[in-house]
Amino acid sequence: MKLKNKTNSIFIDGKWHSVDEQDTETVYNPATLEPITEVAYGGKAETEAAIQAASSAFKTWRDMTGRERSRILYKAHELMLEDADRLGEILTTEQGKPLKEAIGEVKGAAGFLLWYAEEASRAYGEWIPSSVKSKRLLVIPQPVGVVGAITPWNFPASMITRKIAPALAAGCAIVLKPAPETPLSAIEIVKILEQAGMPNGVVNLVTGDAEAIGNTMLESKDVRLMTFTGSTDVGKHLMRESADHVKKLSLELGGHAPIVVFDDADIDKAVSLALVSKFRNNGQTCICANRVYVHESVQDAFQEKLTEKVAELKIGDGTEEGVKLGPLINEQALQKVEKHLDNAVKNGAEVICGGDKWNGGLDGYFYQPTVLSNVTDDMLVMNEETFGPIMPVQVFNDEDAVIDKANDTDYGLAAYIFTETTSRAVRVSEKLDYGIVGVNDVTPAVAEAPFGGIKQSGVGKEGGHHGMDEFLEMKYVSMGIDN
Numbered sequence: 342m343k344l345k346n347k348t349n350s351i352f353i354d355g356k357w358h359s360v361d362e363q364d365t366e367t368v369y370n371p372a373t374l375e376p377i378t379e380v381a382y383g384g385k386a387e388t389e390a391a392i393q394a395a396s397s398a399f400k401t402w403r404d405m406t407g408r409e410r411s412r413i414l415y416k417a418h419e420l421m422l423e424d425a426d427r428l429g430e431i432l433t434t435e436q437g438k439p440l441k442e443a444i445g446e447v448k449g450a451a452g453f454l455l456w457y458a459e460e461a462s463r464a465y466g467e468w469i470p471s472s473v474k475s476k477r478l479l480v481i482p483q484p485v486g487v488v489g490a491i492t493p494w495n496f497p498a499s500m501i502t503r504k505i506a507p508a509l510a511a512g513c514a515i516v517l518k519p520a521p522e523t524p525l526s527a528i529e530i531v532k533i534l535e536q537a538g539m540p541n542g543v544v545n546l547v548t549g550d551a552e553a554i555g556n557t558m559l560e561s562k563d564v565r566l567m568t569f570t571g572s573t574d575v576g577k578h579l580m581r582e583s584a585d586h587v588k589k590l591s592l593e594l595g596g597h598a599p600i601v602v603f604d605d606a607d608i609d610k611a612v613s614l615a616l617v618s619k620f621r622n623n624g625q626t627c628i629c630a631n632r633v634y635v636h637e638s639v640q641d642a643f644q645e646k647l648t649e650k651v652a653e654l655k656i657g658d659g660t661e662e663g664v665k666l667g668p669l670i671n672e673q674a675l676q677k678v679e680k681h682l683d684n685a686v687k688n689g690a691e692v693i694c695g696g697d698k699w700n701g702g703l704d705g706y707f708y709q710p711t712v713l714s715n716v717t718d719d720m721l722v723m724n725e726e727t728f729g730p731i732m733p734v735q736v737f738n739d740e741d742a743v744i745d746k747a748n749d750t751d752y753g754l755a756a757y758i759f760t761e762t763t764s765r766a767v768r769v770s771e772k773l774d775y776g777i778v779g780v781n782d783v784t785p786a787v788a789e790a791p792f793g794g795i796k797q798s799g800v801g802k803e804g805g806h807h808g809m810d811e812f813l814e815m816k817y818v819s820m821g822i823d824n
């Protein structure tokens with residue numbers, strides 16, 4: 342996909358700022374390393390202007406009815422679906438994932454607009470029965486105010502709508518900072534909202550210097566909530582720096598998801614689910630499987646079938662037909678995967694398949710889908726997010742022991758169990774210290790359900806009515822009345 346040499350990427354108070362008048366940075370295609378376009382490299386001044394625009398737009402946006410706000414979100418949903426193929430192609434070009442996955446992501450991203458268009462009219466309050474006859478007690482949900490949203494590159498479309506759709510439905514105004522690797526999907530989403538009739542200043546977009554933009558949001562009294570998806574380190578930084586103004590926070594951070602394949606699992610199903618979990622988006626997903634525990638009685642069958650299927654995965658440019666694994670996002674990502682592999686092999690892991698870079702004639706950051714056995718608990722792959730296509734497999738033989746292992750991490754985002762027994766599914770789900778448990782399901786992220794981690798995987802929920810609660814304050818009104 343060829344775009345113009347330069348693309349406007351800063352949108353404040355309903356106006357696109359001309360990229361010709363700004364510093365720029367280049368966006369690259371991670372499959373070919375070719376430059377796609379240049380976008381504006383904004384910082385403090387642009388962020389301050391965006392916050393100011395959002396603060397003033399908030400005053401009218403919050404006073405519109407939920408129904409009025411939902412009309413714009415519905416319209417944006419329709420526009421996004423109509424354009425899903427083109428948007429998918431842009432997403433693949435900047436991020437690398439296979440086109441089919443990219444189009445699927447765009448449709449999922451539109452799904453958040455639809456869900457919160459529906460929820461916009463359903464921000465219910467409460468009427469609390471008073472213990473005193475002469476009082477009436479009301480709880481009124483009201484939008485928190487201006488929201489600073491910082492999003493990652495692994496899901497350049499859905500991570501944005503998952504944040505801004507509930508915020509907008511609730512009546513908040515937004516300053517959005519997308520990841521520098523993937524600003525193009527963000528630009529398209531903002532254009533869609535503009536086309537759908539979003540009033541000026543309600544949604545603002547600033548690309549550029551992450552630290553300067555983030556710090557300006559943090560330093561502003563007017564930004565009342567920071568919503569962030571990304572690394573745990575940056576999440577902790579935002580949490581610390583939010584203290585001065587006591588901002589609300591919604592953080593979706595890292596994970597280290599275990600998959601547990603029990604002896605009563607359907608092995609064919611387990612293999613195909615494990616493949617999806619590990620290799621979707623090339624393992625660059627905060628809920629993807631990081632480690633797999635397989636019961637000793639099914640280990641041989643699982644490994645044999647898994648190896649067969651992994652060998653069939655086609656690697657390449659995501660726009661090519663049949664490709665299942667695109668490139669990693671950048672050089673650092675590739676280096677991290679190589680470091681995890683080296684560490685595992687040095688400490689005795691066996692490479693069942695893969696185990697090296699892929700050299701298929703493209704310049705991008707490709708790595709072969711890799712399965713490791715003989716892995717031990719102290720290896721990097723078993724503790725840190727690899728964010729790449731390495732699947733370490735360990736054998737277990739006791740339910741309680743494997744639950745302890747699964748829980749033995751500072752993370753607590755998603756965990757998966759494969760079993761055909763209902764009692765086990767319920768029992769183990771309850772004991773796993775995770776915000777999300779998938780039982781024979783590895784794609785739990787949907788618009789209608791609360792997605793979010795515990796422990797160092799984050800605070801708050803995205804999706805479902807819980808996702809909108811993040812952007813609402815419950816104002817309590819106590820009224821004395823004459824009886």
Ligand code: ADP
Nearest residue numbers: 491492493519520521551552555570571572575
């Ligand atoms: P990753 O390592 O997966 O890229 P990051 O947490 O670094 O994860 O990035 C997620 C988002 O956070 C991106 O939009 C990135 O630009 C942004 N970011 C990185 N550092 C900072 C920072 N110091 N302040 C605010 N945002 C930041």
